[in-house]
Amino acid sequence: MGARDADERGRASRAVSRPAVVLPGFALVSLVGGLFPSFSVGANVVVLVAGGALFWLGLSGRDSTSGPLRRVSPPRMSAAAGWWLLPVLVLTAVELTNLALGSTHDHPTLSGLADPLIEGYPARVAAYFGWLAAYWGLARL
Amino acid sequence: MSSLSRLLAIAAFGSMFLVALGLEWVARRPGSRIPPFTALCGLVMRYRVGPFPVGRVALLGFWWWLGWHFLAR
Structure with a gap:
């Protein structure tokens, strides 16, 4: 009985993680989220609710990207992986420095630079969809 | 200017x-x-301290924060 229940739960959760199910759901959330401008209550609610739900799913394993969908990453990385520290550290340093300096016109943060680009509805929808698609990519690792 | x-x-x-x-x-x-960036993320996602999936919490938390920072704040 236990094994059959686990198998059924696995099938159900794998169905949920299929693109035909996931992508329309992400599109719907994006279309709704794009309606709300930055700093609005609606935008905060969409991000907190959608993000929180996916965060919980990602930790609970119910998005079921395990088994055949989960790619195996190498157990150890070569020293050459350290090259990735260059963009990560520089981006982080510049971002934190400008944040500490007040995120002004003269000291812009990434989000400050991105704001004019995602002001319009189509751009905000695309940004939401990209953010949600990034979750799906992460959850499948 | x-x-x-x-x-x-x-x-x-x-x-x-x-x-x-x-x-x-x-x-x-x-x-x-x-390694590709996805491989690095995969390594972080698998990092655990005992039973606690520290890497998964950190990376998913960062993803959530990115959404809030760029889309809502």
Whole structure:
């Protein structure tokens, strides 16, 4: 009985993680989220609710990207992986420095630079969809 | 007119994004010792301290924060 229940739960959760199910759901959330401008209550609610739900799913394993969908990453990385520290550290340093300096016109943060680009509805929808698609990519690792 | 500091910040951001794209391109070439960014994320996602999935919490939390920072705040 236990094994059959686990198998059924696995099938159900794998169905949920299929693109035909996931992508329309992400599109719907994006279309709704794009309606709300930055700093609005609606935008905060969409991000907190959608993000929180996916965060919980990602930790609970119910998005079921395990088994055949989960790619195996190498157990150890070569020293050459350290090259990735260059963009990560520089981006982080510049971002934190400008944040500490007040995120002004003269000291812009990434989000400050991105704001004019995602002001319009189509751009905000695309940004939401990209953010949600990034979750799906992460959850499948 | 943009100040020098603004231009430098934009140049730093832009150049590091280009560096990241370049690293990803190099990583996907045959025989490359540089792992793709997805492999790095996969390694972080699998990092655990005992039973606690620290890497998964950190990376998913960062993803959530990115959404809030760029889309809502």
